[in-house]
Amino acid sequence: MRFLNDHLRETFGEKVYKLSLSSGCTCPNRDGTVGYGGCSFCSEGGSGEFAAKLAPIGEQIAEAKERVRRKTDASKFIAYFQSYTNTYGDVARLEALYREALAHEEIVALSLGTRPDCLGGDVMEMLTRLAAIKPVWVELGLQTIREETAQRIGRGYPLAVFDDAYRRLKEAGIPVIVHVILNLPGETKGDMLGTVRYLAELVPPPDGIKLQMLQILEGTRMAEEYRAEPWPLMDLEEYAALIAEAVALLPEETVIHRLTGDGPRRLLIAPLWCLDKKHVLNTIRRGLR
Ligand code: SF4
Numbered sequence: 001m002r003f004l005n006d007h008l009r010e011t012f013g014e015k016v017y018k019l020s021l022s023s024g025c026t027c028p029n030r031d032g033t034v035g036y037g038g039c040s041f042c043s044e045g046g047s048g049e050f051a052a053k054l055a056p057i058g059e060q061i062a063e064a065k066e067r068v069r070r071k072t073d074a075s076k077f078i079a080y081f082q083s084y085t086n087t088y089g090d091v092a093r094l095e096a097l098y099r100e101a102l103a104h105e106e107i108v109a110l111s112l113g114t115r116p117d118c119l120g121g122d123v124m125e126m127l128t129r130l131a132a133i134k135p136v137w138v139e140l141g142l143q144t145i146r147e148e149t150a151q152r153i154g155r156g157y158p159l160a161v162f163d164d165a166y167r168r169l170k171e172a173g174i175p176v177i178v179h180v181i182l183n184l185p186g187e188t189k190g191d192m193l194g195t196v197r198y199l200a201e202l203v204p205p206p207d208g209i210k211l212q213m214l215q216i217l218e219g220t221r222m223a224e225e226y227r228a229e230p231w232p233l234m235d236l237e238e239y240a241a242l243i244a245e246a247v248a249l250l251p252e253e254t255v256i257h258r259l260t261g262d263g264p265r266r267l268l269i270a271p272l273w274c275l276d277k278k279h280v281l282n283t284i285r286r287g288l289r
Contacts, residue, residue, distance in 0.1 A: 001247055001288070004208070007255045012108050017072065018080040019064035019107075022054045023097060027085040028118065034156040039143075040221040041153060041181065041214065043267055045083055057100045061107070078109045082139070086112040087123045095126045102133050109135040111177075116140050116165030117157045128172055137207070138169055139177040145195045149184050154221070170204055177208035177257055182242060184214055185222075185231045189242060196246040205251045210258040213239050215274055217267040226270065236273045236280060240287035247288060259284050 008016040028034040030042075055063075061079070068074050079101040087094065098110055110130060119127075119138075130136045142162050144150060150158070169176050178199055182192045199206055213234070216226050234242065243259055250256070260280050268274060 001250070002252060002255045004255055004257045012076050014076060015072075015074065016076045016078055016108060017068045017074045018078045018111070019061060019068065020080050020082060021057065021060045021064060021101065022083060023081045023086045023089075023094065024054045025081075025084045025086050025089045025094075028088055028115070029154070029156040030084075034117065035154055037154070037221060039141075039153050039155055040225065041184075041217070043217040043220055043264065045264065057097055058104075061101065061104055065106070075106060076108045077106050078111050079104075079107045080111045080113075082111075082113040085114050085118050087114040087127075087138075088118045091122045091126050095130070098126075098130055099133070102130065107134070109137065111137040111139060113139040113141065115157065116142075116162045119165045119168065124168060124172055127169075127174055131172075131174055135175070137175045137177055139179060139208075139210070140165065141179045142195070142199075143179060143181040144184055144187065144191070145198045146187060146191050149187055149191070152185060166202065166206075175207035177210060177255075178206045179210045179212065181212055181214050182239070182246075183234050185225065192242065193245060193249065196249050200249045200251055200254065205254050207253070208255040208257045209250065211243060211246055211256075212258060212261045213271070213274060215261040215263040215271075216269045217263055218269055219267065223269055233271045235271070236283050240283045243284050244287040 005015065027038060030036065030038040061077075065074075065077065068077070079098075098112075101107055102110055127136055127138065140162065143153065143155060145159050147158060166176055180192075180195055180199070196209075196211070199209060216223055247256065247259075260277065261274050263274070265275055274280060
């Protein structure tokens with residue numbers, strides 16, 4: 001079991017902090033290309049509530065660094081484009097933006113959150129060129145391998161699309177981090193562990209994984225669904241026990257990037273135990289021990 005902070009220290013020789021930045025991209029699952037309204041759990045922030053407002057990238061980096069430095073004397077950072085689909089749009093514009101971010105000396109890597117159906121040949125070539133400058137990670141929002149759940153949440157692509165993108169990224173030597181949401185509607189514990197097992201058995205396995213408790217957020221389709229017909233949500237003890245089982249399935253190569261949710265507090269409808277992050281992490285740690 002390897003955690004992100006340890007991995008970053010080993011790789012870069014010190015603690016490295018993420019700067020949440022905005023690329024100005026939207027998402028094909030929101031603008032009508034694949035679907036309207038997005039995945040049912042996704043709030044207006046596009047699954048990344050802490051990103052900077054869209055501004056010239058130099059300004060965004062300076063502001064994000066300032067925020068981090070109020071708490072630490074960090075000197076190395078990852079340019080993290082999390083919200084929406086950061087490989088969706090004009091490739092020349094995106095490449096210029098990401099090159100500019102990578103040109104900052106203190107930026108040691110680039111991390112791009114995206115969908116597996118937005119990794120066409122031109123995007124793959126861009127990623128390969130960027131990866132020749134500094135490390136580039138791609139974060140894929142899979143959430144589940146169960147097709148029925150994927151359709152229910154309106155993810156907008158089948159598992160085969162993920163498999164294909166994953167293979168091409170790994171062949172190109174680009175590290176892949178996969179996002180999984182636990183407690184999606186209609187899923188049993190066996191389904192959730194099935195998704196983690198599937199990822200753990202990929203050859204080669206993912207470079208990283210983010211496991212996250214489902215957070216039902218105000219203003220989402222899922223909130224309406226939950227209010228109309230609530231499904232059981234795990235309590236913290238159950239979640240911690242599930243995380244312990246899930247982590248036990250993962251190979252050593254897969255770095256654990258996240259074990260809990262990070263949604264906006266002001267929008268959280270359920271489960272409310274997610275609000276006490278310190279308590280959540282302590283309970284998960286106890287479970288892992
Ligand atoms: S793909 Fe990501 S940004 Fe797009 S709707 Fe789904 S969660 Fe939101």
